[in-house]
Amino acid sequence: MTVTVRFAPSPTGKLHVGNIRAALWNWLFARSRGGKFILRIDDTDRERSTKEFEDGLRRDLTWLGLNWDDTFHQSARFADYDKVADLFRREGLLYPCYETADELERKRRLQRARGLPPVYDRAALRYTDEQVKAFEAEGRKPHWRFKLSQSPVKWNDLIRGETIVDTVHVSDPVLIREDGMYLYTLPSCIDDIDVGITHVIRGEDHVTNAAVQIEIMEALIRTRSSGALPAFAHHSLLIGADGQGLSKRLGSLSIEAMREDGLEPSSITSLLARLGTAEPVVPERSLSALAASFDLDKVGRAPARFDPAELEALNAKILHETPYEEVADRLEKLGVSKALWEAVKGNITRLKDVAQWREIIEGAIEPVIEDKALTEAGVALVPADPLSEKSWSDFTSALSAKTGAKGKKLFMPLRLALTGRANGPEMAHVFPLIGAEKARARLRGERA
Numbered sequence: 001m002t003v004t005v006r007f008a009p010s011p012t013g014k015l016h017v018g019n020i021r022a023a024l025w026n027w028l029f030a031r032s033r034g035g036k037f038i039l040r041i042d043d044t045d046r047e048r049s050t051k052e053f054e055d056g057l058r059r060d061l062t063w064l065g066l067n068w069d070d071t072f073h074q075s076a077r078f079a080d081y082d083k084v085a086d087l088f089r090r091e092g093l094l095y096p097c098y099e100t101a102d103e104l105e106r107k108r109r110l111q112r113a114r115g116l117p118p119v120y121d122r123a124a125l126r127y128t129d130e131q132v133k134a135f136e137a138e139g140r141k142p143h144w145r146f147k148l149s150q151s152p153v154k155w156n157d158l159i160r161g162e163t164i165v166d167t168v169h170v171s172d173p174v175l176i177r178e179d180g181m182y183l184y185t186l187p188s189c190i191d192d193i194d195v196g197i198t199h200v201i202r203g204e205d206h207v208t209n210a211a212v213q214i215e216i217m218e219a220l221i222r223t224r225s226s227g228a229l230p231a232f233a234h235h236s237l238l239i240g241a242d243g244q245g246l247s248k249r250l251g252s253l254s255i256e257a258m259r260e261d262g263l264e265p266s267s268i269t270s271l272l273a274r275l276g277t278a279e280p281v282v283p284e285r286s287l288s289a290l291a292a293s294f295d296l297d298k299v300g301r302a303p304a305r306f307d308p309a310e311l312e313a314l315n316a317k318i319l320h321e322t323p324y325e326e327v328a329d330r331l332e333k334l335g336v337s338k339a340l341w342e343a344v345k346g347n348i349t350r351l352k353d354v355a356q357w358r359e360i361i362e363g364a365i366e367p368v369i370e371d372k373a374l375t376e377a378g379v380a381l382v383p384a385d386p387l388s389e390k391s392w393s394d395f396t397s398a399l400s401a402k403t404g405a406k407g408k409k410l411f412m413p414l415r416l417a418l419t420g421r422a423n424g425p426e427m428a429h430v431f432p433l434i435g436a437e438k439a440r441a442r443l444r445g446e447r448a
């Protein structure tokens with residue numbers, strides 16, 4: 001059995017940290033098992049699905065490194081769905097209903113008022129021929145519901161353990177709208193079976209759907225005498241650092257916003273791969289390394305907290321460990337040399353911050369003179385170009401010997417004069433990049 005999983009976004013919005021976590025876990029699971037990762041575009045909703053959203057989600061997945069082995073659109077498979085719908089109608093599994101949205105809402109209100117759960121009462125199963133004729137004469141078109149077994153559906157969820165949902169508490173799901181449009185449920189079941197999906201890994205907001213889908217899939221397997229039920233794994237959802245759900249902030253948590261903000265894809269994947277699992281969150285630039293340690297057994301059931309501050313900190317750590325070669329093309333665009341990168345990468349949160357240091361080191365700054373006597377004494381002691389890594393200790397030892405200044409009293413005025421800032425990268429790395437001539441001018445207090 002080849003492990004086959006899918007990520008099935010609807011192209012009706014942008015991907016955010018919540019849904020990309022499901023994509024990542026599916027991808028990691030596939031790669032850790034030598035399996036296949038399929039990108040299915042759930043675009044049965046022709047009004048809300050757009051090409052822009054689809055292009056956007058493919059761009060996001062590609063940027064994160066989540067490549068797919070195969071991809072398809074549900075909108076290309078309506079003929080296959082029609083065949084199953086006909087089969088289900090013949091089997092009495094799919095039945096026509098004529099209630100309007102208002103009528104259904106009124107029913108639910110009445111049920112609630114009586115303290116009953118708002119489960120569809122199956123009135124449509126008791127229509128007489130006259131009633132149906134009358135509905136049709138009014139110009140009503142039916143929507144179609146699947147007839148659930150109204151019994152406990154049990155499965156061994158690979159994250160939640162044994163899970164039971166009694167479909168007596170669930171309304172028979174509408175599979176086809178009155179305008180003929182398929183809702184997500186039936187196409188998803190057909191595709192999962194036809195494609196041979198072995199594991200469905202997704203958020204726990206789909207647990208009730210799973211019971212419904214298991215009944216539909218079992219009906220499919222029975223009526224067509226082929227196919228196999230996938231295993232299910234439902235993970236908890238992300239919450240914000242404040243313990244609240246993420247739904248209100250999703251705009252700023254979109255992958256696109258994070259990319260535009262200058263975050264590294266590997267900091268996002270490092271965090272999301274491990275958040276809510278027994279494994280520690282560590283900076284990991286390689287997705288295959290993350291895959292090697294990924295296991296559904298290590299996933300916990302508690303909601304996991306997503307904290308943007310943790311993502312920032314991880315981004316800084318990732319950059320700190322990134323060799324020049326991995327980002328050479330991006331650095332070239334910013335005019336940043338290998339030496340400059342190696343000198344400052346430990347002091348930036350986003351790669352683009354490197355440009356500020358390039359300005360400080362290679363451009364002109366207004367020096368900050370805190371101890372005029374010290375910095376002026378330093379002018380004559382700056383070694384001749386080309387400066388090396390050793391030049392800084394030669395220079396500061398000589399200056400200390402001459403003036404008696406030590407520790408912070410020696411180093412802080414020098415840093416302020418040479419960089420205009422109270423903190424930053426190791427001066428031993430920065431000094432040779434500034435160069436002797438510019439260093440002398442800055443020590444004299446001149447803009448250089």
Ligand code: GLU
Nearest residue numbers: 008009010042184188202
């Ligand atoms: N298109 C569905 C969604 O985005 C897919 C859910 C599933 O994984 O089955 O919610």
